[in-house]
Amino acid sequence: MIKLYIPELDYYKGFGYRSDYVHDPNDVMSIYNARKDVLIFIDDLPLHKQIKAKRIIDGLSQESLGKIVRLPASTISLIERGERRIMKNRWKEFEAYLYEMWFRDGVLIDRFTEDYGEEPVEMDIEEQRTYWKAELKDDPDLWGTVL
Incomplete structure (x- = not known):
């Protein structure tokens, strides 16, 4: 059994957790499953605020985001404050950053694209299966699942 010791757990106690969901306080997964989800509706924000929020959550500086989208940090700052629009020749870079790149602590974890291979368009259920x-x-x- 894994003992969980997190000093913040004592300090924050039930903050952010559904305490009745914690079945075993020494079980990491029990505590993990009891956490509440942070409510953020980033799609409701203007584009310049979405860029800033994603950059901060990804752990990137304005300079490192600038390297991704090929712009200086000063221009990133202006865009994030809503004082400058994204130039048309940089739309694809920003679009790729926002919708295809997954970062954690400033490190690129994965890149998602819409290229999932070629799936036949017209198929009946047996052909799909x-x-x-x-x-x-x-x-x-997926082993043991029914398709």
Whole structure:
């Protein structure tokens, strides 16, 4: 059994947790499953605030974001404050950063694209089942599931 010792846990006690969901205070997963989700509706913000929020959450400086989108940090600052619009020749870079790149603590974890391979457009249910069985046959997370 893993003992969990986090000094903040004593200080914040039930802050951010549904205390009745913690079944075993020494079980990491019990505590993890009891946490509340932070409510952020970033899609409701203007674009310049979305860029700033994502940059901060990703742990990037304005200079490092500037390297990604090929702009100086001073221009990033102006864009984040809403004092300058994104130039048309940089839309693709910003779009890729916002919707395709996943960072954690300033490190690129993964890059998502819409290129999922070629899936036949018109298929009946049996053809879909056959297609996905072939695609996912080696995925251990799906072993034993019914497709």
